[in-house]
Amino acid sequence: MAADPTAAVTPPPPPSLPPALSYLRFLRAALVRSFSGSWRFYAWMTILTAIALVGLNAWGHQLNQGMQVTALSDHVSWGLYIANFTFGVGLAAGAVMMVIPAYLYDDHEMHDVVIIGELLAIAAIVVCIGFIIVDMGRPDRLWHIIPGIGRFHWPVSMLTWDVLVLNGYLLINLHIAGYLMYQRYLGKKPRKGWYLPFVFLSIGWAISIHTVTAFLYQGLGGRPFWNSALLAPRFLATAFISGPAFVIVLLHVVRWTGRLTFGDGPIRTLTSIMRVTVLLNLFMLGSELFTALYTGGSHATAIEYLFFGSHGKHALVPYMWTAVALNVTSAVLLYLPRTRTDHRLLLAACGAAFVGIYLEKGMGLIVPGFVPSTLHELVEYTPSVTEWKVTAGIWALGLLVLTVALKVGLAMWTGRVNVRTD
Amino acid sequence: MSGPNRRVALKVVGATLGAGAFAYAGRPVAQWAANLDLDEVLTRHYKELTPEDLAQILRRLEAETQETYGVDVRIEDIPPQDGVSFGYALNLSLCIGCRKCVEACHQENNHDRRTNNSYIRVLEMEQGSFDMEKGTVDYDHTVPAPGKYYMPVQCQQCDDAPCVTVCPVEATWKEKDGIVVVDYNWCIGCRYCEAACPYHARRFNWRAPEIPADEINPDQGYLSNRIRPQGVVEKCTFCLHRTRKGLLPACLEACPTGSRVFGTLLDPKSDIRWVLEHKRVYVLKEELGTRPRFFYFFDK
Numbered sequence: 178m179a180a181d182p183t184a185a186v187t188p189p190p191p192p193s194l195p196p197a198l199s200y201l202r203f204l205r206a207a208l209v210r211s212f213s214g215s216w217r218f219y220a221w222m223t224i225l226t227a228i229a230l231v232g233l234n235a236w237g238h239q240l241n242q243g244m245q246v247t248a249l250s251d252h253v254s255w256g257l258y259i260a261n262f263t264f265g266v267g268l269a270a271g272a273v274m275m276v277i278p279a280y281l282y283d284d285h286e287m288h289d290v291v292i293i294g295e296l297l298a299i300a301a302i303v304v305c306i307g308f309i310i311v312d313m314g315r316p317d318r319l320w321h322i323i324p325g326i327g328r329f330h331w332p333v334s335m336l337t338w339d340v341l342v343l344n345g346y347l348l349i350n351l352h353i354a355g356y357l358m359y360q361r362y363l364g365k366k367p368r369k370g371w372y373l374p375f376v377f378l379s380i381g382w383a384i385s386i387h388t389v390t391a392f393l394y395q396g397l398g399g400r401p402f403w404n405s406a407l408l409a410p411r412f413l414a415t416a417f418i419s420g421p422a423f424v425i426v427l428l429h430v431v432r433w434t435g436r437l438t439f440g441d442g443p444i445r446t447l448t449s450i451m452r453v454t455v456l457l458n459l460f461m462l463g464s465e466l467f468t469a470l471y472t473g474g475s476h477a478t479a480i481e482y483l484f485f486g487s488h489g490k491h492a493l494v495p496y497m498w499t500a501v502a503l504n505v506t507s508a509v510l511l512y513l514p515r516t517r518t519d520h521r522l523l524l525a526a527c528g529a530a531f532v533g534i535y536l537e538k539g540m541g542l543i544v545p546g547f548v549p550s551t552l553h554e555l556v557e558y559t560p561s562v563t564e565w566k567v568t569a570g571i572w573a574l575g576l577l578v579l580t581v582a583l584k585v586g587l588a589m590w591t592g593r594v595n596v597r598t599d
Numbered sequence: 600m601s602g603p604n605r606r607v608a609l610k611v612v613g614a615t616l617g618a619g620a621f622a623y624a625g626r627p628v629a630q631w632a633a634n635l636d637l638d639e640v641l642t643r644h645y646k647e648l649t650p651e652d653l654a655q656i657l658r659r660l661e662a663e664t665q666e667t668y669g670v671d672v673r674i675e676d677i678p679p680q681d682g683v684s685f686g687y688a689l690n691l692s693l694c695i696g697c698r699k700c701v702e703a704c705h706q707e708n709n710h711d712r713r714t715n716n717s718y719i720r721v722l723e724m725e726q727g728s729f730d731m732e733k734g735t736v737d738y739d740h741t742v743p744a745p746g747k748y749y750m751p752v753q754c755q756q757c758d759d760a761p762c763v764t765v766c767p768v769e770a771t772w773k774e775k776d777g778i779v780v781v782d783y784n785w786c787i788g789c790r791y792c793e794a795a796c797p798y799h800a801r802r803f804n805w806r807a808p809e810i811p812a813d814e815i816n817p818d819q820g821y822l823s824n825r826i827r828p829q830g831v832v833e834k835c836t837f838c839l840h841r842t843r844k845g846l847l848p849a850c851l852e853a854c855p856t857g858s859r860v861f862g863t864l865l866d867p868k869s870d871i872r873w874v875l876e877h878k879r880v881y882v883l884k885e886e887l888g889t890r891p892r893f894f895y896f897f898d899k
Contacts (some may be wrong), residue, residue: 219775226617226620230624233628234626236627237624237628237630237631238627240628241630242806243804243806243807243830245806245807249805251799251801251802254793254794255794296853312790313787313789313830314787314803314829314831315787315831316788317640318785318786319787321644322767322768322787328644328785330768330769331766333794336791337767340767358662397765398888399761399795399796399797450788453797475774478732538843547794549797550799551796551797552722552731552736553732572873585610586806
């Protein structure tokens with residue numbers, strides 16, 4: 178990377194500490210910066226911690242009383258938790274839309290901010306793992322799924338593939354971000370051999386996490402709503418909407434905090450990506466609607482229920498039309514010429530896209546897989562208060578991780594914190 | 600109070616409040632962790648247990664049932680018999696939709712009383728249609744109703760069972776006599792099998808089952824009708840605690856019309872073989888390739 182942004186910042190000769198000792202100092206520096214900051218930082222962290230604790234408390238009640246405290250049933254056996262898990266995987270995969278331009282297309286401006294995408298991927302995977310754990314009836318038996326210790330039903334069960342790719346993605350990104358931060362902290366130039374292979378691995382891996390997650394549902398013959406070859410492509414398209422949308426907002430926040438200075442290039446690139454993916458997603462949605470509604474018959478029941486209600490039951494209809502309205506709005510906004518210059522419009526487009534995909538992937542994808550049930554019973558689902566509390570708690574935890582990761586990560590990335598200042 | 604002192608005081612108050620919030624919020628989780636039984640958490644998979652391990656677990660489960668439900672029960676591990684492969688058939692011309700089988704299953708298999716759970720659902724179908732879309736399970740009138748026929752659905756004990764395929768921890772598998780079982784002490788409660796099953800055959804224990812002591816069936820199997828723990832999946836086992844001892848499934852014994860035929864497919868003289876050879880039988884959702892062991896047929 179010839180245009181390494183910080184190469185010009187601090188080229189002090191690295192002090193000769195034994196590696197173990199300097200790594201401990203690095204960890205200490207990270208820890209200190211995780212817990213110190215302005216009053217704004219404390220206020221933000223306090224709010225997030227409070228929400229996370231509400232979630233922890235609600236989960237505790239769920240553990241003791243059983244999952245009867247959710248609104249789930251034998252008919253709709255997955256709901257808000259798995260919906261959020263799926264959305265979270267998309268967010269993690271979407272972060273790769275920074276990595277691809279930075280490393281594959283040699284976009285130097287994107288390279289300056291690419292660490293944000295890698296840190297976002299880490300926080301998103303933490304969220305995903307959280308949602309899987311709270312969805313388990315017996316989290317005390319989590320060890321059963323550890324390869325070599327439990328009984329890992331690999332390669333037959335798609336869920337074991339998901340365990341591998343998600344944890345693998347977490348480790349890859351921890352390594353890349355951790356290594357780059359550590360080298361910057363030491364004031365050394367990162368050695369390509371130590372991170373570039375992993376960067377390229379992470380690109381393929383990012384695609385795999387969302388493909389495998391789609392295959393979880395797509396491979397079930399008993400659920401016609403999911404059993405479509407279009408599911409994985411749609412998962413990827415939506416991931417590449419919600420991911421860039423979140424990153425664009427995040428870049429504005431980072432710029433506002435003044436922790437990193439960068440041009441508008443990365444934002445322009447991400448906007449261009451979204452312009453393609455929002456239309457792609459709407460096109461695929463139209464294709465699905467056409468297939469179901471034009472053909473008709475009982476295979477269309479789930480889609481009819483989702484968009485129009487069925488047998489007097491309409492629980493999902495408002496969610497779905499809101500999602501469609503938001504997705505169309507974001508598409509229109511993204512193509513408005515003014516959006517190129519007016520960042521408020523761009524942020525509105527990103528907000529609409531993010532919420533639109535959240536609703537579409539959440540209530541609009543997981544729940545209708547179960548309605549009607551396999552014996553064609555129409556049992557509806559509306560999440561319980563406990564489920565919302567736990568869900569809010571996990572997202573708060575994710576934001577805590579992201580905040581700390583960005584705060585520490587950017588301080589080291591820019592060389593503001595290094596082994597000499599410490 | 601001077602600046603630094605006030606700051607210190609604020610920090611102390613903040614830290615105290617924070618610690619209090621953590622302790623309060625975390626209490627239910629701590630309570631759950633404290634109630635965990637280490638022996639149970641570390642129980643190995645059914646297939647990895649030695650006979651001694653298993654005997655010890657059975658006695659422990661019996662003691663726990665006595666403690667929790669106040670009943671002496673006998674929990675056995677009943678292995679499949681050699682040369683036996685079970686099949687089930689149901690005569691839709693005879694079934695009148697009385698739901699006696701549903702009730703018998705409820706009692707035999709120690710189902711939760713509050714949810715009125717059962718492994719069998721009976722669909723009231725329209726004459727001349729196989730479309731479940733037009734069927735209903737919550738009919739509430741005198742049966743049989745004119746223009747209707749009745750189709751009980753339970754686990755089809757598929758030879759290519761999607762539920763077994765998807766389980767990430769091998770907590771469910773097919774035994775050599777064709778019955779798909781669940782190790783309730785190994786299931787992690789992810790409910791992927793429930794999503795995968797095309798026949799709505801699986802149930803999850805959304806809470807610990809509640810059964811009055813005098814209604815508990817004390818003859819229990821480790822892999823079948825013992826009272827299930829909270830947070831795991833369960834299913835129909837063709838009453839293996841009965842059928843592996845030569846008895847008939849509870850749903851069959853309860854049927855007043857003789858619609859149900861059960862037996863081993865390997866015995867040419869069995870009733871089930873007679874049905875398969877002389878009736879035009881079909882299976883549910885054959886197009887999914889699950890290869891059920893549960894057959895339906897009409898007499899007329």
